Amino acid sequence: MKILVCISKTPDTTAKIAFTDNNTKFDSTGVQWIINPYDEWYSLVRAIELKESDASTVIQLVTVGSSETDPIIRKALALGGDEAIRVNTDSQDSFYIASQISEVAKQGGYDLIFTGKETIDYNGSSIGGMLAELLNLPYVSLATKFELSGNKAVVTREIDGGEEVCEVELPVVVSCQKGVAEQRIPNMRGIMSARAKPLKVVEPSGVNTLTAISSFELPPAKAGVKLVSPDNVEELIRLLKEEAKVI
Amino acid sequence: MSVLIFIDTAEGHVKKASLEAICYGAKIAEQLGTSAEGIVLGTVKDDLAPFGKFGVKKIHHLNNELLDHLDAQVYTKVIADIAEKIVAKVIVFSNNVDGKAIAPRLSVRLKAGLVSGAVAMPDISNGFIVKKNVFSGKAFANISVNTDIKIIALNPNAYKTTAGEGTAEIVVVNIPIDPVKVKVTGVNKTSGEVPLTEAEIVVSAGRGMKGPENWGMIEELAKLLHAATACSRPVSDAHWRPHNEHVGQTGTAIAPSLYIAIGISGAIQHLAGVNRSKVIVVINKDPEAPFFKAADYGIVGDAFEVVPKMIEAVKKLKGV
Ligand SMILES: Cc1cc2nc3c(=O)[nH]c(=O)nc-3n(C[C@H](O)[C@H](O)[C@H](O)COP(=O)(O)OP(=O)(O)OC[C@H]3O[C@@H](n4cnc5c(N)ncnc54)[C@H](O)[C@@H]3O)c2cc1C
Numbered sequence: 001m002k003i004l005v006c007i008s009k010t011p012d013t014t015a016k017i018a019f020t021d022n023n024t025k026f027d028s029t030g031v032q033w034i035i036n037p038y039d040e041w042y043s044l045v046r047a048i049e050l051k052e053s054d055a056s057t058v059i060q061l062v063t064v065g066s067s068e069t070d071p072i073i074r075k076a077l078a079l080g081g082d083e084a085i086r087v088n089t090d091s092q093d094s095f096y097i098a099s100q101i102s103e104v105a106k107q108g109g110y111d112l113i114f115t116g117k118e119t120i121d122y123n124g125s126s127i128g129g130m131l132a133e134l135l136n137l138p139y140v141s142l143a144t145k146f147e148l149s150g151n152k153a154v155v156t157r158e159i160d161g162g163e164e165v166c167e168v169e170l171p172v173v174v175s176c177q178k179g180v181a182e183q184r185i186p187n188m189r190g191i192m193s194a195r196a197k198p199l200k201v202v203e204p205s206g207v208n209t210l211t212a213i214s215s216f217e218l219p220p221a222k223a224g225v226k227l228v229s230p231d232n233v234e235e236l237i238r239l240l241k242e243e244a245k246v247i
Numbered sequence: 248m249s250v251l252i253f254i255d256t257a258e259g260h261v262k263k264a265s266l267e268a269i270c271y272g273a274k275i276a277e278q279l280g281t282s283a284e285g286i287v288l289g290t291v292k293d294d295l296a297p298f299g300k301f302g303v304k305k306i307h308h309l310n311n312e313l314l315d316h317l318d319a320q321v322y323t324k325v326i327a328d329i330a331e332k333i334v335a336k337v338i339v340f341s342n343n344v345d346g347k348a349i350a351p352r353l354s355v356r357l358k359a360g361l362v363s364g365a366v367a368m369p370d371i372s373n374g375f376i377v378k379k380n381v382f383s384g385k386a387f388a389n390i391s392v393n394t395d396i397k398i399i400a401l402n403p404n405a406y407k408t409t410a411g412e413g414t415a416e417i418v419v420v421n422i423p424i425d426p427v428k429v430k431v432t433g434v435n436k437t438s439g440e441v442p443l444t445e446a447e448i449v450v451s452a453g454r455g456m457k458g459p460e461n462w463g464m465i466e467e468l469a470k471l472l473h474a475a476t477a478c479s480r481p482v483s484d485a486h487w488r489p490h491n492e493h494v495g496q497t498g499t500a501i502a503p504s505l506y507i508a509i510g511i512s513g514a515i516q517h518l519a520g521v522n523r524s525k526v527i528v529v530i531n532k533d534p535e536a537p538f539f540k541a542a543d544y545g546i547v548g549d550a551f552e553v554v555p556k557m558i559e560a561v562k563k564l565k566g567v
């Protein structure tokens with residue numbers, strides 16, 4: 001079993017969101033970078049669990065990013081995984097990133113490719129589906145449980161107002177969310193051994209982008225909260241009905 | 248040239264999020280001076296022609312029960328075929344579970360730039376620019392789409408549905424489909440309840456509720472308001488509530504008209520999933536709770552006293 005886990009970096013969830021260069025660039029001054037939570041907590045950990053139940057499993061990590069991404073990919077290696085590949089380019093639009101990952105995937109002969117449900121900075125939820133199409137593979141998105149059964153994957157995925165279980169033959173691309181695994185903390189042994197694990201840097205292939213960010217905007221500030229006394233709850237319901245018109 | 252809208256169904260019924268996509272797509276067609284057409288895959292129970300009142304002139308229907316469950320690969324091929332046939336220049340999805348699975352595939356297949364999570368009409372005054380949600384609701388990005396064909400996945404609750412006049416012509420499509428590879432073996436619906444992502448109103452509670460045994464009043468309030476229920480992450484982590492109720496950065500992101508947060512502190516990761524709600528009401532006994540900064544209305548008070556009073560007040564309002 002050979003698994004490819006897609007790892008992206010995002011600003012820490014508490015980072016201040018601000019923009020520079022006439023609102024065209026994210027202001028990363030002082031920002032702490034973390035592994036995208038969906039990649040770290042769910043897809044990577046599930047891959048590690050699969051390796052724990054079958055030691056012959058090989059886990060490779062892939063990230064598309066400049067050398068700034070190295071600490072993130074090292075942290076992912078500290079959690080688990082055998083080696084990492086970094087495609088050396090500033091990540092651009094989703095199609096560009098998916099195309100770079102697909103080049104890596106074509107070389108690797110993977111049985112299983114995991115992505116996170118979405119990046120918490122771009123919120124695309126797109127890379128997994130794009131990758132599956134580029135590789136002409138089936139795609140199961142928004143998985144909440146993942147099991148292997150012989151040459152098949154048994155995946156529970158989110159549907160509106162519930163879940164459904166589906167079966168698909170490998171190889172397959174799966175996007176993971178909460179439920180697939182439980183978050184882990186890297187231990188000292190993992191951190192030490194990560195230093196010795198190979199991190200291969202490959203150059204990007206020439207691909208056009210399909211979209212570009214023209215500018216960013218911050219949402220308008222809220223007017224401030226209107227407080228109602230706990231002894232006058234009826235007034236709150238009246239405001240919701242007559243002023244806000246939402247009930 | 249036309250605008251194509253993917254109309255998705257659940258158990259044979261058109262989803263509310265798809266109505267929004269239809270109205271949005273019809274408005275784009277109007278801007279571009281062309282017409283809007285829809286596509287429905289699988290067996291349906293609804294009469295499709297009346298959906299014309301939301302702005303679609305034609306609905307292409309491929310009535311094949313093999314399409315009753317989603318296999319994004321199979322769906323993509325069919326949608327691409329229809330899109331090519333009618334020379335669709337803009338293709339609209341809802342950014343819901345189905346849209347998230349299909350739209351990215353279609354983007355690659357048609358080499359069409361995708362904006363997922365759109366929150367407003369495209370600006371076509373200079374190019375084709377679509378505003379989307381980024382940084383989990385903390386900002387917006389204006390994305391310029393540089394390809395001949397454009398795909399937009401519209402966030403649920405981001406566009407208002409309006410009904411006018413008209414019926415849609417139903418075009419029965421008969422094209423062969425590829426073998427289905429993703430086989431659905433079981434469905435587990437939390438039936439009867441309002442799906443969280445489609446809900447207009449969401450009643451949500453956090454660790455302030457002390458334990459799962461106290462959720463009766465949350466459910467009662469939700470039921471009276473015809474709302475979905477949600478919770479903070481520690482609540483689902485502790486198995487007080489099912490994990491599909493968890494909202495926030497690592498849970499579901501929602502944008503209802505009304506979000507009522509009870510006994511939730513308002514941590515930034517929680518806000519990331521709910522800050523696109525139109526109106527936020529916070530019930531918390533701590534006046535310093537950060538959630539009040541993001542709220543429109545609030546009560547500083549004990550949930551165990553306030554919520555029963557809310558139930559009474561809503562009952563009175565609704566005359567039940
Ligand atoms: C990377 C990351 C991702 C995360 N993702 C999410 C996420 O997606 N969603 C999420 O929710 N959290 C997420 N968290 C956790 C988040 O930081 C908070 O810990 C969590 O939201 C707190 O939940 P809570 O408000 O229910 O509990 P608490 O923080 O314990 O707050 C309970 C609140 O209830 C109030 N209260 C207590 N008793 C009463 C009473 N009787 N009446 C009224 N009010 C009362 C208290 O004043 C307090 O404000 C994430 C954290 C990290 C680090």
Ligand SMILES: Nc1ncnc2c1ncn2[C@@H]1O[C@H](COP(=O)(O)O)[C@@H](O)[C@H]1O
Nearest residue numbers: 006008064115116118119124125126127
């Ligand atoms: N630059 C990147 N390098 C590697 N994987 C990525 C990158 N960006 C996104 N991904 C993967 O694709 C998933 C979905 O990202 P997105 O489509 O941007 O929301 C993430 O959870 C990652 O698993």
